Amino acid sequence: MKNVVISGTGLYQPPYVITNAELVQAFNAYADLQNARHADAIAAGTQPALVHSSVEFIEKASGIKQRYVLEKSGILDPTRMKPRFAPRPDEQLSLMAEIALSAAQQALAAAGLQGKDIDGVLCAAANMQRAYPAMACEIQQAVGAGGYGFDMNVACSSATFAIEQAANAVRSGSAKRVLVVNPEITSAHLEWRDRDCHFIFGDVCTAVIVEAEETAVSAERWRILGTRLVTQYSNNIRNNAGFLNRCEDTDPDARDKTFMQEGRKVFKEVVPMAAAHIDAHLRELGFEPNQVRRFWLHQANLGMNQLVLRKLVGQDVGDDLAPVILGEYANTASAGSIIAFHLHRADLKAGDLGVICSFGAGYSIGSVVVRRD
Numbered sequence: 001m002k003n004v005v006i007s008g009t010g011l012y013q014p015p016y017v018i019t020n021a022e023l024v025q026a027f028n029a030y031a032d033l034q035n036a037r038h039a040d041a042i043a044a045g046t047q048p049a050l051v052h053s054s055v056e057f058i059e060k061a062s063g064i065k066q067r068y069v070l071e072k073s074g075i076l077d078p079t080r081m082k083p084r085f086a087p088r089p090d091e092q093l094s095l096m097a098e099i100a101l102s103a104a105q106q107a108l109a110a111a112g113l114q115g116k117d118i119d120g121v122l123c124a125a126a127n128m129q130r131a132y133p134a135m136a137c138e139i140q141q142a143v144g145a146g147g148y149g150f151d152m153n154v155a156c157s158s159a160t161f162a163i164e165q166a167a168n169a170v171r172s173g174s175a176k177r178v179l180v181v182n183p184e185i186t187s188a189h190l191e192w193r194d195r196d197c198h199f200i201f202g203d204v205c206t207a208v209i210v211e212a213e214e215t216a217v218s219a220e221r222w223r224i225l226g227t228r229l230v231t232q233y234s235n236n237i238r239n240n241a242g243f244l245n246r247c248e249d250t251d252p253d254a255r256d257k258t259f260m261q262e263g264r265k266v267f268k269e270v271v272p273m274a275a276a277h278i279d280a281h282l283r284e285l286g287f288e289p290n291q292v293r294r295f296w297l298h299q300a301n302l303g304m305n306q307l308v309l310r311k312l313v314g315q316d317v318g319d320d321l322a323p324v325i326l327g328e329y330a331n332t333a334s335a336g337s338i339i340a341f342h343l344h345r346a347d348l349k350a351g352d353l354g355v356i357c358s359f360g361a362g363y364s365i366g367s368v369v370v371r372r373d
Contacts, residue, residue: 001171002170002171002212002213002214003212003213003214003223004167004170004171004210004211004212004213004223004224005210005211005212005213005216005221005222005223005224005373006163006208006209006210006221006222006224006370007110007111007112007113007209007210007211007216007217007218007220007221007222008106008107008108008109008110008111008112008113008208008209008218009106009107009110009206009207009208009209009338009341009342010102010103010104010105010106010107010108010109010110010206010207010208010342011103011106011204011205011206011207011339011342011343012099012100012102012103012106012183012204012205012206013068013204014068014069014070014099014202014203014204015068015070016068016069016070016071016072017066017067017068017069017072018066018067018069018072018075018076019065019066020055020058020059020064020065020066020199021055022076023053023058023075023076023198023199024052024053024054024055024058025076026075026076026077026078026081026192027052027053027081027192027193027195027198028052028053029078030050030078030079030081030193031050031051031052031053031195033078033079034050035049035050050195051195052195053195053198053199058199061199061301062199062200062301062302062326062330062331063301063302063303063324063326063327064199064200064326064327064330064331065327065328066202066327066328066330067199067201067202067203067329067330068202068203068204068329068330069083069187069202069203070083070085070095070099070185070187070203071083071084071085071187075187075192081192081193082187082188082192083187083188085188093138093142094129094130094135094138095129095185096123096125096128096129096135096183096185097135097138097139097142097183099183099185099203099205100123100135100139100142100181100183100205100207101139101142101143102205103181103182103183103205103206103207104139104143104179104181104207105143106207107179107207107208107209108143108179108209110209110218110220111209111211111216111217111218112217112218113177113209113217114144115143115144115145116144116145116146117145117176117177118140118143118145118146118147118177118178118179118209119145119146119147119148119175119176119177119178120145120147120148120149120166120169120174120175120177120178120179121136121137121139121140121143121145121147121148121149121150121178121179121181122136122149122150122151122152122162122165122166122178122179122180122181123135123136123139123149123150123151123152123181123182123183124151124152124153124154124158124159124161124162124180124181124182124334125151125153125158125182125183125184125333125334125335126153126155126156126158126184126186126189126333126334126360126361127153127185127186127188127189127239128151128153129185131243134149134150134151135151135183136149136150136151136181137149137150139179139181143179145179147175148175152165154231154334154360154362154364154366155237155333155334155360155361155362155364156298156300156331156333156334156336156358156359156360156361156364157229157298157334157358157359157360157362157364157365157366158182158333158334158358159180159182159206159208159334159335159337159338159358159366160227160229160334160337160356160357160358160366160367160368161229161364161366162180162182163180163208163210163224163227163356163366163368164227164229164366164368166178166180166208166210167210167224167227170210170211170212176211176212176215177209177210177211177212177215178209178210178211179207179208179209180207180208180209180210181205181206181207182205182206182207182333182334182335182338183205184203184204184205184332184333184334184335185203186201186202186203186259186331186332186333187201187202187203189239189241189258189259190258190259191255191258191259191260194255196263197259197260197261197263199330200259200300200330200331201259201330201331201332201333202329202330202331202332203332204329204332204335204339205335206335206338206339206342208338210224213373220372221372221373222345222354222370222371222372222373223370223371223372223373224368224369224370225285225353225369225370225371226281226284226285226368226369227366227367227368227369228277228280228281228284228366228367229364229365229366229367230273230277230364230365230366231362231363231364231365232273232362232363233362233363234269234361234362234363236261236262236265236266236269236363237259237260237261237262237266237360237361237362237363238256238260238261238361239256239257239258239259239260239361240256240257241257241258245257267301267303267304269363270304270359270363270365271304271307271308271311272311273359273363273365274297274298274308274357274359274365275307275308275311275312277357277359277365277367278295278308278312278355278357278367279312281355281367281369282355282369285369287353287369289312289313290313291353292321292353292354292355293321293348293352293353293354294320294321294322294323294344294345294348294352294354294355295309295312295321295322295354295355295357296322296323296337296338296340296341296344296345296354296355296356296357297309297322297337297340297357297358298336298337298357298358298359298360299324299325299326299329299330299331299332299336299337299339299340300326300331300336300359300360301326301331302324302326305322305324309321309322319344323340323343323344324340325339325340325343325344333360334358334360336358337356337357337358338356341354341356345372348372349372350372350373351371351372352371352372353369353370353371354369354370354371354372355367355368355369355370356368356370
């Protein structure tokens, strides 16, 4: 079997920042407008009043302090509360492909490659901009790659699931070098009008180059020692937006057409699953959790990550063992663990062991055990 490595990564960071204070101000203004509009129903007890959000509530619940977004004004408009994107003609590069191209070019440069060296493109994200043609095919053309491309969606685990498919493609010989891109425009499917989740997500795109060790020319290589995936059906994280909606005669702006979750249930159920998954994967490969130099975990909730690590290593850990990028980037769906890997790996030495792990809707959990060559 060929040794497969991650030879380059890239990160696209949107131009706009929304702080918690800005977000709270917009949400509270929206809540006041809605409470005034439905004052009679609220007074009659047939409709609850919307409760204000606060910076303290957000940071205690999540550890998030800000987020990057592709468009800011629409989100902070109390009469709109969603991004304001202009439609593009079919001949123009789509928004998702545009940010994927930026991240891909960085990853290619880091790997010492050009677009023509790639013969597989996987676009893996929580939502796709359109049904077809596949986003990956458009990204493939924009990058100048050959071979094939296809889209895949396993929600917040899309990146790790795609890395396994890329590694398998290289090992089997169906591709020589695979580009995995994770364009997460989460601002478009977040419900900014819901106090329980209005602060969770941010926009971003990450990219990873996966290739055979024998062909890699980059100075920095991370050998993929193993990948492990698992899914278990759950309704606790859900989004009902889809192509059947128009045939169901339902409101396209209804609450269930955006991100929904039962946060407490997710926390309670996913934490032990994720910890057990990582532990089993490491032991399968002949390692103990305390041999891992760094964990790059899914970035959804600070408390969740802390508890997963506590179960794994038996104690509280700091950013050196498990870097957290939530404060700056917020939850970026499948891209979160890849951002952590991209930003926090340079100090590791040859032979150091690391785990990239994501967990999310499905439930889905994916882990990639790597070692710096």
